[in-house]
Amino acid sequence: xxxxxxxxxxxxxxxxxxxxxxxxxxxxxxxxxxxxxxxxxxxxxxxxxxxxxxxxxxxxxxxxxxxxxxxxxxxxxxxxxxxxxxxxxxxxxxxxxxxxxxxxxxxxxxxxxxxxxxxxxxxxxxxxxxxxxxxxxxxxxxxxxxxxxxxxxxxxxxxxxxxxxxxxxxxxxxxxxxxxxxxxxxxxxxxxxxxxxxxxxxxxxxxxxxxxxxxxxxxxxxxxxxxxxxxxxxx
Numbered sequence: 001x002x003x004x005x006x007x008x009x010x011x012x013x014x015x016x017x018x019x020x021x022x023x024x025x026x027x028x029x030x031x032x033x034x035x036x037x038x039x040x041x042x043x044x045x046x047x048x049x050x051x052x053x054x055x056x057x058x059x060x061x062x063x064x065x066x067x068x069x070x071x072x073x074x075x076x077x078x079x080x081x082x083x084x085x086x087x088x089x090x091x092x093x094x095x096x097x098x099x100x101x102x103x104x105x106x107x108x109x110x111x112x113x114x115x116x117x118x119x120x121x122x123x124x125x126x127x128x129x130x131x132x133x134x135x136x137x138x139x140x141x142x143x144x145x146x147x148x149x150x151x152x153x154x155x156x157x158x159x160x161x162x163x164x165x166x167x168x169x170x171x172x173x174x175x176x177x178x179x180x181x182x183x184x185x186x187x188x189x190x191x192x193x194x195x196x197x198x199x200x201x202x203x204x205x206x207x208x209x210x211x212x213x214x215x216x217x218x219x220x221x222x223x224x225x226x227x228x229x230x231x232x233x234x235x
Contacts, residue, residue, distance in 0.1 A: 006143075010085055010140065019078055086099030104132055110131060115156040118214075130207065169222055176222070183202045183205050187199050
């Protein structure tokens with residue numbers, strides 16, 4: 001019997017909760033917007049036009065109007081939250097991440113471990129080389145763990161199993177060669193300039209050199225990936 005893939009997304013209860021929270025805030029705003037506008041007028045002599053317009057509505061109108069407006073804001077925020085996190089599909093063939101129109105697949109045969117590292121989902125191979133590192137909201141964690149266990153994939157917990165091997169990058173440090181420093185500088189500039197594509201290219205180039213990199217406390221940290229062992233002599 002073929003087992004259907006498990007699709008992990010933002011749980012429905014969180015989406016509904018965010019929409020209801022927006023509606024509740026709008027409902028509450030209907031009762032305080034008048035005093036707030038009066039206070040602003042007394043303090044600075046003016047208030048934003050939309051606030052003045054809402055405050056001018058009779059209460060029997062402002063309650064439904066602002067409740068609906070809050071609901072719409074909640075729906076929009078929930079949609080953006082869903083779009084930002086996309087979906088994770090776990091199947092017998094491996095793990096697929098879909099987000100913002102892009103998809104990344106890691107085949108089951110390549111997966112040596114799956115874990116979260118801070119706010120990132122990380123998939124490594126048997127050499128501990130990072131095959132995938134993407135930001136992931138914590139509300140997906142429980143569903144992801146269940147899906148991995150269901151398909152007997154190696155879930156390794158909520159911390160990096162090689163945490164002690166990471167070192168904060170210091171430009172010019174003798175522990176790295178000039179090429180690695182060039183790539184880390186390029187990656188740092190790309191992150192500062194909000195160019196995720198260029199930062200990803202630098203990350204991939206570092207992996208090709210046998211260096212894993214991550215971001216912690218506004219600094220880059222790196223770790224050497226063990227070289228693949230050569231096959232022993234055949235008897």
